[in-house]
Amino acid sequence: MSDTSTPFALQNLPSPAEYNKRKVALISGITGQDGSYLTELLLSKGYQVHGIIRRSSSFNTGRLHHLYEDQHERPNKFKLHYGDLSDSTNLVYIIAQVQPTEIYNLGAQSHVKVSFEMAEYTGDVDGLGTLRLLDAVRTCGLEKHVRFYQASTSELYGKVVETPQSETTPFYPRSPYGCAKLYAYWIVVNYREAYGMYACNGILFNHESPRRGRTFVTRKISRAAADISLGKQACLYLGNIDAKRDWGHARDYVEGMWRMLQQPTPDDFVLATGETHPVREFVERSFQTLGIELKWSGSGVDEQAVDAKTGKVVVKVDAQYFRPAEVELLLGDPAKAERVLGWKRQVDFPSLVKEMVEADLKASKSMVEDQN
Ligand code: NDP
Ligand code: GDR
Numbered sequence: 460m461s462d463t464s465t466p467f468a469l470q471n472l473p474s475p476a477e478y479n480k481r482k483v484a485l486i487s488g489i490t491g492q493d494g495s496y497l498t499e500l501l502l503s504k505g506y507q508v509h510g511i512i513r514r515s516s517s518f519n520t521g522r523l524h525h526l527y528e529d530q531h532e533r534p535n536k537f538k539l540h541y542g543d544l545s546d547s548t549n550l551v552y553i554i555a556q557v558q559p560t561e562i563y564n565l566g567a568q569s570h571v572k573v574s575f576e577m578a579e580y581t582g583d584v585d586g587l588g589t590l591r592l593l594d595a596v597r598t599c600g601l602e603k604h605v606r607f608y609q610a611s612t613s614e615l616y617g618k619v620v621e622t623p624q625s626e627t628t629p630f631y632p633r634s635p636y637g638c639a640k641l642y643a644y645w646i647v648v649n650y651r652e653a654y655g656m657y658a659c660n661g662i663l664f665n666h667e668s669p670r671r672g673r674t675f676v677t678r679k680i681s682r683a684a685a686d687i688s689l690g691k692q693a694c695l696y697l698g699n700i701d702a703k704r705d706w707g708h709a710r711d712y713v714e715g716m717w718r719m720l721q722q723p724t725p726d727d728f729v730l731a732t733g734e735t736h737p738v739r740e741f742v743e744r745s746f747q748t749l750g751i752e753l754k755w756s757g758s759g760v761d762e763q764a765v766d767a768k769t770g771k772v773v774v775k776v777d778a779q780y781f782r783p784a785e786v787e788l789l790l791g792d793p794a795k796a797e798r799v800l801g802w803k804r805q806v807d808f809p810s811l812v813k814e815m816v817e818a819d820l821k822a823s824k825s826m827v828e829d830q831n
Contacts, residue, residue: 468600469555478604479560482506485553487544487592488565492670493610495522497563497713498537502526504717507535509557511542511550511566522670544588550595558601561720563608564592567640570674571614574636575783582639589643593650593658602656606720609647611660612640613705613731613789623792626662626729633784648727657725664705664731664791666712667811669818676738677706681815684745685823687773694773698780700739700762703788707732708806708814718800731791732804741812742774748816 472478484501488494489510501508512520520527526537540557542549544566554562567585568574574581589609596605616624617633632638644660651658671678676697686692707730715730739755742764746753753764753774760781764774796802806814 467551467598469558472600472604475604478558481560483509483557483559484561484563485509485511485557485559486563486565487511487542487588488563488567488610489539490519490522491565491569492522492668492672492709493565493666493713493716494563495526495670496668496710497565497716498523498526500713500717502536506561508537509553509559510537510539511544511553512539513543514541544584544591547591547595550591551598554595554601555599558599559605561606561608562592562596563610563716564589564643565610567610568636570672571634571636571786572780572782574634574639578635581635582642585636585639586642586646590646593646593656596656597650597654602650602654605657606725607647607656607658608716608720609643609658609660610716611644611647611662611727612637613662613664613729613791614786615641615644615662616789617786619788622788623731623733623790624729625792626727626795633786634782637786644727651725657720659719659725660727661712661716661719662727662729662791663712663715664707664729664789666707666709666730667815668709669815670709671815677741677812677815678819680738680742680745681812681819682823684742684749684751684816685819688746688749688751688820689823691823693771694775695742696775696777696780697738697742698777698782699785700742700776701737701787702785703735703737703790705731705733705735705789705791706741706808706811707804708811711804711806715796715800715802718796718802722799726799728796728800729791729793730796730802730804731793732808733791733793734808735788735790736808744809744812745816746773748813749820 568581614637615630618631647658667677683695752767762776
């Protein structure tokens, strides 16, 4: 049998039990939507939080701004490190330095449509990046010490095989993003089984918030509705408005991530609301929140909606936003997470839409350019 031990392991490590008396988290993707909420949660629980950020010519830490300032007062509580999921040596170095007790792998090229244009890059970062991080843990000899969370996704289900989708539903990804995340899912399962690592897949359905990236459909809609209501934008152009998603609030979902790493044994869990809504309904509710009723006409790529009061076209379907292959319906079954983790989403769909639209209305009114 070949030797799979780790020749570069850190020396003089305490036993796993002793090591885990500290609470030290390392987050890849800390500058993203989920990274920012997770950082808040872990700091509130007394963790020392380390994050991996990418070097960028433009400012990319806007979502952490309120926490970053605190860093000067709490220098040992929150620290950012330059790094990238495509750089193995860098990952080994960061892990050796930080010696985390929990790693949350949230870093990814996370846009499904972009993954069709950048398929190889998405495979490298979202798929192999996960392997690099797991191997970095092993290289440091920390595979029995660290708990590892992988940001898996409902995009693994892709084409509808059954609903609601649960931990036992077969996967059928429909994009290079979904395929890359499929590799990541299985390499996590494999390292758990092969090396006894505490590694979990959180199979998370769509979760949104006022911090959602601006090119994802919910935030694109909430921003446009706010700007249209203020006369700052004429029309919102969208792709497939009949796609259905199970949308929850990101703050609820990061709580579920943390809970997964506090169990006696590692396992995989779906986090979802158990409800599904078409993109069209998100559009209608967003405009309703601002007192605008929509009247739809046409069909397919010729569909559009007017403001019922003014008769102006405010929403139009645009073929350029359609995907080469679509995930038509996502509806998750969170029963296992509710039973085992005691997790339940707190924010319902109407409240989510309202919070996002009101936040964008406020930002648009005050003309403040946030960095999301
Ligand atoms: P975001 O797109 O908001 O954030 C992605 C993060 O990954 C950013 O911090 C980004 O950095 C970072 N990143 C991108 N490429 C690299 C790289 N090469 N090396 C290191 N970091 C990188 O995603 P979310 O916060 O919404 O999602 C978090 C994770 O959860 C992702 O893995 C996503 O695929 C997954 N997921 C998300 C769901 C959702 O509905 N939000 C549902 C299920 C899974 P930068 O800021 O510099 O771009
Ligand atoms: P998704 O989210 O692909 O589910 O992936 P997105 O918000 O991009 O799309 C949701 C649905 O809306 C349709 N759609 C549009 N989407 C975008 N982005 N822009 C449009 O103009 C538009 N018009 C219609 C899409 O076709 C799709 O059906 C998100 C990401 O966060 C992933 O990282 C994560 O894994 C999954 O959610 C779960």
